[in-house]
Amino acid sequence: MALSFIKKVFTFGKEKPAEEQAPEAAETKALEAELEPHSREEHLPRASDPALPEEMDTAGGPAADASETSAKENLTILPAADQIGDLGVIPLSLLEAEAEQEAGEIKTPPSVPAGHPPHKGGDPLEGEAAFSEGSAAEVVEASEAEPVTSESGKDIAAQPLTPHVGEMSGGTEENIPSPEADGEHASEAEPVLPKGFATGPKVAEPEPIALTPKLSWFQRLRAGLARTSSQLTGQISALFTKRKLDDDTLQDLEDLLIQADLGLETAMRVTGTLASERYGKDVTGEDVSRIMAFEIAKVLKPVAKPLQLDLSHKPHVILVVGVNGTGKTTTIGKLASKLSGAGLKVMVAAGDTFRAAAIEQLKIWADRTKSEFIGTKLGADAAGLAYDAFEQARAKKCDVLIIDTAGRLQNKAELMAELEKIVRVLGKLDPDAPHTVLQTLDATTGQNALNQVEIFRNVAGVNGLIMTKLDGTARGGILVAISAKHKLPVYFIGVGEGVDDLEPFEAEDFAHAIAGLGQ
């Protein structure tokens, strides 16, 4: 039924043989009966519609064997006289006649341009009944109930809308402005183009500039962490210039590491190892960097894990949470690309029903990554969408379902309730679902990311992390602090906005980049 209606909408205005239209007319009537009164009104033909397919004709529709003429009669839809103003096409002849009547000059009744209806009661032209060509005796009075017809029985309103220039009262073809009559400019003058355009032959285009080769992901990571690492290594070098390692320098070093967001635990590990190796001795910046990289890697190695998919679940459900702007939607697109590229069937669900652009954005990612997409309207219940998505992904035998969510921390209570509900309804379909709850963290955030993990872990049961925007001016030290505290797996890192800019998290690489060392 719905498909048939959509078909009707898209074939609207196309000609069809009458015998094909009769069954559809019956179907349309049934659909109209199903629709709410207000929505039905929206689909009924309006007088201003240029042409209506017969199946939409509220006058009863043609019988299967109806002749073309009788079908046309059934189709006659006239604009009401009081709608003429809305249509914006009051015939010039009528206006001129009105003016002439006011001036007491009217001599012959004005003619009605074909395709225009008569004016009715209340109209200043009422009673003139000058709607057909020829003398007043040939005029057919307009009635509210009946379509206006000419003497030949042809429906005037059904005729094409062509102005009867020559018949206009007091008007001739000569005094109608035309390009020719406008003078020689019309044919000879250069067209005046809008601002921003120019005429003339095409200007030669400059040679394309060779693009700078794309940096490797580690180079981007290093560049992203450069602020952290260069600040840190610069300060460390300054600290140990001409100084032996003592309690004061160790305390100063600990402060520097904490300022770089690495966290107290990691800072103490670094200073502890350094003290055990070099206490009372000369220390170079390089010594500290090496120990720092070693200790950071020790913290990160246990959390650098691959994202485990249990494909015995069909689908494996991944719920993606995080504060808005941290890169959830983009990361979902990148994940979908990797998975569908590997031959898995992926569905993405636009559970961020709070922001229209997020739904659009995910749809684009779905198209780009050849993933199934499910979305709903703005403001709809996200948990309901998640439930439908799970059911549909199951029905379509998807391997992985990835659900986007909203991340409005500013309305924490609502957000919590929404996320909790999503987790709850998914659990109704499979007690283990969602199988993975991924949180995205923006690497430019710093200390705040630590609080974010705390909140989302409690609300949604986060069991894995992805840090995004490590290619920017990142403050990646916080990932070390988060890992030391929460010990949550870190699956990937985002090193750009492109579809391929998601890399598996490698503890040593990350540690080296923070410490300003090579790969």
Ligand SMILES: Nc1nc2c(ncn2[C@@H]2O[C@H](COP(=O)(O)OP(=O)(O)OP(=O)(O)O)[C@@H](O)[C@H]2O)c(=O)[nH]1
């Ligand atoms: N440089 C860089 N930009 C990124 C990365 N990941 C995401 N972005 C950009 O960050 C911005 C926000 O990303 P989204 O994916 O819309 O973030 P979101 O969490 O879904 O945001 P909401 O829909 O508002 O909740 C976008 O402009 C992304 O292109 C990354 O790894 N590197």
